[in-house]
Amino acid sequence: MDSMQHDAERLERMSGMLKRRGVILPAFEIHGGAKGLYDFGPVGGRLRNRVNQTWINHWLSLGNIVELSCPTVTPYAVLEASGHVGEFSDFMTVCGQCEEASRADTLLEDAHSNPDALTLGELQDLLDSAQPCCPNCQTIDWSPITAQNLMFNTTIGAGSSGRPGFLRPETAQGMFTSFPALLRHNRDRLPFGAIQVGKGYRNEISPRQGMIRLREFNMAELEYFFNPHVDQNHDFSQWSNTKMELIPDGQDTIKLSITEALEANIVRHSTVGYFMAQTYDFLLKVGIDPERLRFRQHEADEMAHYASDCWDAEILGSYGWIECVGIAHRGCYDLEAHEKATGKTLRARREFEEPKVVEIDGWTIDGATAGPVFRALAGAVKKAVESLDAQTAFPLSLTLPTGEEIEVKAEHVKRVQRTETITGEWYIPHVVEPAFGIDRIIWHILDHAYDERAKDGENYTILRLSEHVAPVDYCVFPLFEKDGMGQLARDIHKTLCASRGIVSVYDSSGSIGRRYARADEIGVPKCITVDHQSLEDQTVTVRDRNSGEQKRVHINDLV
């Protein structure tokens, strides 16, 4: 059997198991289902939560990270400022002959140097004049251009007072717009990070490949704000022996430690490198196989225009190499964009090592005399006078930018001479953003954990989940439900359930082997069995999922 066939059959069996055991299910199935929307079932919901929590804990442990939660409903203006309204729109036109839909800017690439930047009206004019032929059938018969936005539209508020909005396409913008509160919370000290786990929405034209491209998805993003003028001094020592697989822009795969990659300038920024290494650790923690993990650098033309370096973590699974994390150096792009749109200050203060002493010597107008004389022109005159050299002599004839000729007399101006000490400046922090596609990561966790082995000629399935993310921690079985074994097992189960953060499942039906099999299939790490000996000495057997080995443990030592 060729391996493609083998993989397809494995994928089919795995999907069946995920459905049957309530891990991943098509959403709204009794109503016929909905494309690009999935449920995490009773087992999957728990798994997703554990992945999220592991992610949150991973970053909180850095010490300067805060978690926040912003709305998914987002006003139009926010996403216009961030560039999403422009970036996430495609201008489509349909061929009247073959009905093939094409992007207008792609059709007009020969007719314009940068059609991507044009507005709908400009594109329409250009399409009418350039008359490109259909790449599919070569005819020229285009429908009017329509804007197709990949964001879900909504209206915030009712009736005529409602204003336009979108469901957010990423969680990041809320963290940028809350920057003033974040800075205050961190008492004006950088660097710091903000994390958010939540839903994002993109109205994909064609969701495909199961959980890989969804219309509503779980994302987890970190925005790390830092001062670009100072060295971040990241400590890379814990990764000195960790070789990561890297694909630099336009080059072949190499294996390097993150320090080596930075020294060779393959990874161009130390903070990007630092988050690549942290991301590597996180992915291994939740059970991604390091042999099926690599980092790929964005090519220059693929990179968003604001990013100076961008790496994707790609994971190999049933659908090939899939981008699951994007780590981008976004510079000051986002904060600056929101500053421009709102006029608010989204900056941090940095103090100079040495205060700068500036001698100011020049002129300004004397409002009491110049005001009445120049009236409406006074503002322009002030500006002109303040740009004059300290040696200027008055009276003086000046031509204003507006063309007026005026005469400035000595009594209209006064000399300004003072010494200012500037101790620092306001700057826009730079941002490195690791953005995680949680659904894609969960898919690959399951894919890497799903293990089928032949047992007595049949497939036996074990989900080898990491203990960090296993949906159920313990299964408790009485060997037989009699002689008090059932009661003791139920007591143990209750105690476990009452323990913080522990999920236990009690199961007494079927043979003991069947129960182990059920537990293995959803990746329960430990099974506890109460047998006859338990009744005498209060010990139980604890079976390890991966090795099948059993240890006798006193029930007081279980947790």
Added chain:
RNA sequence: GCGGAUAUGGUGAAGUGGUAUCAUAGGAGGUUUCCAACCUUUUGUCGUGGGUUCAACUCCCGCUAUCCGCACCA
């Protein structure tokens, strides 16, 4: 969005113009001294809307969803 294929218990499959079979799974009871054993019993299905017909799961049309290409996209 285009083209092709598909849609039957929870899961995987067979089948027919007269409402359906098998495997597996689930529940209850029994049996069993630890890895899907066995016995009894029970639960549950033709994606959706319309048409043809005395009668449609079966034939026809639309819709939705799934899979594979192309296109699109992070």
